Amino acid sequence: xxxxxxxxxxxxxxxxxxxxxxxxxxxxxxxxxxxxxxxxxxxxxxxxxxxxxxxxxxxxxxxxxxxxxxxxxxxxxxxxxxxxxxxxxxxxxxxxxxxxxxxxxxxxxxxxxxxxxxxxxxxxxxxxxxxxxxxxxxxxxxxxxxxxxxxxxxxxxxxxxxxxxxxxxxxxxxxxxxxxxxxxxxxxxxxxxxxxxxxxxxxxxxxxxxxxxxxxxxxxxxxxxxxxxxxxxxxxxxxxxxxxxxxxxxxxxxxxxxxxxxxxxxxxxxxxxxxxxxxxxxxxxxxxxxxxxxxxxxxxxxxxxxxxxxxxxxxxxxxxxxxxxxxxxxxxxxxxxxxxxxxxxxxxxxxxxxxxxxxxxxxxxxxxxxxxxxxxxxxxxxxxxxxxxxxxxxxxxxxxxxxxxxxxxxxxxxxxxxxxxxxxxxxxxxxxxxxxxxxxxxxxxxxxxxxxxxxxxxxxxxxxxxxxxxxxxxxxxxxxxxxxxxxx
Numbered sequence: 114x115x116x117x118x119x120x121x122x123x124x125x126x127x128x129x130x131x132x133x134x135x136x137x138x139x140x141x142x143x144x145x146x147x148x149x150x151x152x153x154x155x156x157x158x159x160x161x162x163x164x165x166x167x168x169x170x171x172x173x174x175x176x177x178x179x180x181x182x183x184x185x186x187x188x189x190x191x192x193x194x195x196x197x198x199x200x201x202x203x204x205x206x207x208x209x210x211x212x213x214x215x216x217x218x219x220x221x222x223x224x225x226x227x228x229x230x231x232x233x234x235x236x237x238x239x240x241x242x243x244x245x246x247x248x249x250x251x252x253x254x255x256x257x258x259x260x261x262x263x264x265x266x267x268x269x270x271x272x273x274x275x276x277x278x279x280x281x282x283x284x285x286x287x288x289x290x291x292x293x294x295x296x297x298x299x300x301x302x303x304x305x306x307x308x309x310x311x312x313x314x315x316x317x318x319x320x321x322x323x324x325x326x327x328x329x330x331x332x333x334x335x336x337x338x339x340x341x342x343x344x345x346x347x348x349x350x351x352x353x354x355x356x357x358x359x360x361x362x363x364x365x366x367x368x369x370x371x372x373x374x375x376x377x378x379x380x381x382x383x384x385x386x387x388x389x390x391x392x393x394x395x396x397x398x399x400x401x402x403x404x405x406x407x408x409x410x411x412x413x414x415x416x417x418x419x420x421x422x423x424x425x426x427x428x429x430x431x432x433x434x435x436x437x438x439x440x441x442x443x444x445x446x447x448x449x450x451x452x453x454x455x456x457x458x459x460x461x462x463x464x465x466x467x468x469x470x471x472x473x474x475x476x477x478x479x480x481x482x483x484x485x486x487x488x489x490x491x492x493x494x495x496x497x498x499x500x501x502x503x504x505x506x507x508x509x510x511x512x513x514x515x516x517x518x519x520x521x522x523x524x525x526x527x528x529x530x531x532x533x534x535x536x537x538x539x540x541x542x543x544x545x546x547x548x549x550x551x552x553x554x555x556x557x558x559x560x561x562x563x564x565x566x567x568x569x570x571x572x573x574x575x576x577x578x579x580x581x582x583x584x585x586x587x588x589x590x591x592x593x594x595x596x597x598x599x600x601x
Contacts, residue, residue: 116290117288118288118289118290119152119153119154119156119205119288119290120150120151120152120158120160120203120204120205120288120289120290121149121150121151121152121290122148122149122150122160122201122203122290122291122292123148123149123150124147124148124149125146125147125148125201125292125293125295126146126147126148127144127145127146127563127565127566128295128566129533129563129566129567130533132293132294132295132296134296134533134534134567135196135295135296135297135298136295136296136297136298136566136567137297137298137299137300137532137566137567138191138297138298138299138300139299139300139301139302139304139305140191140192140193140194140299140300140301140302141190141191141192141302142190142191142299143188143189143190143191144164144188144189144190144191144197144199144297145186145187145188146162146177146186146187146188146189146199146201147180147184147185147186148160148177148184148185148201148292149182149183149184149185150177150183150185150201150203151183152203152205156205156206156207156210157205157206157209157210157213158203158204158205158206159176159177159203159204159206159209159281159284160176160177160185160201160202160203160204161174161175161176161177161187161201161202161203162174162175162177162187162189162199162200162201162202163199163200163201163202164189164197164198164199164200165197165198166191166192166193166195166196166197167195167196167197167198168193168195173189174202175187175188175189176281177201191297191299193299194299194300194301194513194514195298195299195513196296196297196298196299197296197297197298197299198294198295198296198297199294199295199296199297200291200292200293200294200295201291201292202286202289202290202291202292203289203290203291204284204286204287204288204289204290205287205288205289206280206284206285206287207235207285207287208235208238208239208280208284208285209277209280209281211228211231211232211235212232212271212272212276212277212280214228215228215229215232215271215272216271216272219268219271219272225268225271226261226264228271229257229258229259229264229267229268229271230258230259232254232258232271233254233255233258233259235280236251236254236255236258236276237251237255238285239251239279239280239283239285240252240255242283243279243283247279250275250276250279251279253270254267254270254271254276257270258270258271298535300513300516300537301513301514301516303343303411303487303516304516304537304538307343307344307538308341308342308343308344309342309344309345309346309413310337310340310342310344310345310346311345311346311347311348312330312333312345312347313325313347313348313375314326314327314329314330314347314350314392315372315375315389315391315392317329317330317332317333319332324372324391324392325392326391326392326393326397327388327392327393327397327398327400327401328393328397328400328401330401331400331401331404334401334404334405334408334410335408337408337410338408338409338410342410343409343410343411344410344411344412344413344487345405345410345411345412345413346412346413346415346487346489347412347413347414347415348375348376348415349375349376349378349415349417350375350388350389350392350398350414350415351375351378351379351383351384351385351387351388351389352378352379352380352381352382352383352384352387352388352389352390353372353373353374353375353377353378353380353389353421354373354377354378354379354380354420354421354422354423354424354454355373355380355381355421355423356421356422356423356454357377357421357422357444357453357454358371358373358374358377358421358454359371359373359374359377359453359454365453373454374454375389375415376415376417376419376452376455376491377421377452377454377455378417378419378420378421378424379420379421379423379424379425379426379427380421380423380424381423383425384420384424384425384426385475386474386475386478386479395482395483398483399482399483399484402483402484402485403484406484411486411487412485412487413485413487413488413489413518414479414485414487414488414489415488415489415490415491416475416476416488416489416490416491416517417490417491417492418458418472418491418496419445419455419456419457419458419491420434420455420456420458421454421455421456422442422454422456424456426458427442427456430464430467430468430471432459432462432463432464433458433459433462433464433468434456434457434458434459434462435457435459435461435462442456442457443457444456444457445457457495458496460496460497460500469500469503469504472500472504473504473507473508476488476504476508477508477511477512480508480512480515481512485515486512486514486515486516487515487516487518488515488516488517488518489518489520490517490518490519490520490536491520492520492521492522493519493520493521493531493536494519494521494522494523494527494528494531498530498531498534499534501517501531501534501535501536502534502535505517505534505535505536506535509535516537516538517535517536517537517538518536518537518538518539518540519531519532519536519538519539519540520539520540521539525555525558529564529567532567533567
């Protein structure tokens with residue numbers, strides 16, 4: 114490979130998996146970029162970080178400063194939501210190299226008339242770029258450099274900080290080199306930290322034993338706001354399947370009047386784009402979302418990609434499910450747990466493109482119809498990673514404010530992958546991290562490894578934990594706490 118550049122750029126950070134994923138930040142935060150930048154020989158080199166928002170036409174730049182052992186660093190601030198691109202550019206700086214070499218010779222009491230004549234050429238090269246005052250300085254410098262009678266003044270100007278500043282301000286890039294372009298995704302502030310409150314809307318009725326409605330939920334909103342919560346999360350609000358419906362305490366057979374699990378989605382009354390009839394209409398839900406917003410609360414919906422046996426998808430799109438030889442679909446299970454009321458969606462279907470499109474339409478429906486901006490995603494680790502990367506990217510193209518929280522009871526590397534694919538937040542149960550040492554080890558991973566590129570920091574301190582209060586009115590109306598870990 115023939116490439117005339119003399120500049121080597123290595124170990125550019127931050128980046129994820131060689132640039133395969135965007136690092137993440139919040140509006141107003143800084144991106145600190147480091148790299149090893151060097152050249153052959155002893156010439157003076159310079160480098161800078163160039164960056165721009167996806168909607169900007171012009172690149173901005175910030176000069177890097179050397180630290181030690183050919184390492185350089187610089188930082189820039191992200192001001193707008195969306196995607197930023199950045200890369201490093203390095204070059205041999207002949208003007209600064211001339212100034213440095215001339216200074217060494219002057220310190221050795223050498224006569225530098227020839228060097229001053231050379232310097233006049235560098236001065237003329239940047240003169241057309243300078244402002245009015247700088248032009249006046251450069252014009253005078255060029256005159257001194259070629260006038261042997263003004264040798265002392267010429268030396269003084271050649272070594273001046275003013276000339277150094279001008280050369281740095283208007284670099285002429287010789288034999289430059291560039292790193293690969295890397296990405297930063299910038300989210301709104303709520304992606305960094307939020308406080309969630311959960312209750313089942315069907316348990317919101319003030320009358321014992323009566324099914325609650327969205328209208329009943331509205332009456333509870335002031336109480337949620339008074340406690341300081343900014344997010345109200347509802348389990349699925351869709352029609353609940355009647356086939357294989359679960360009874361009380363996970364009983365296999367439902368008794369008359371048993372309402373079933375909200376995660377058994379879909380029935381004769383509709384699927385993922387419908388509301389459960391006893392809760393109210395979509396218009397009622399819109400009213401609830403609007404009322405919550407007026408109190409500073411966002412409603413988070415549950416995005417659960419699964420279907421009850423009588424979900425309309427099962428009849429209309431049987432190819433989206435994996436059928437066994439006996440004509441049945443294996444229900445979901447996590448031994449010893451069995452979920453007879455749920456049929457998993459078959460992501461390896463030959464009709465996967467239409468499946469993906471429909472699932473995207475479901476998410477967009479609630480965003481565009483009801484102004485939903487937060488999704489709690491049920492068990493995302495059991496669906497393909499690249500599906501999530503595609504879906505979240507497609508949604509953020511049109512609706513960058515939408516946030517996704519991953520509820521995933523799974524291993525650390527899988528949690529990390531979900532974060533890389535675009536999930537803004539996540540929580541898990543950390544049953545394998547109980548001791549002080551285990552928790553300290555995890556915090557160290559988040560703050561001192563590459564994970565800090567997709568966990569959000571502010572003012573140099575990482576925000577790890579917020580409290581998710583779950584108001585479980587379905588289970589003896591008890592309130593309990595669950596740790597909510599920030600995975601970004």
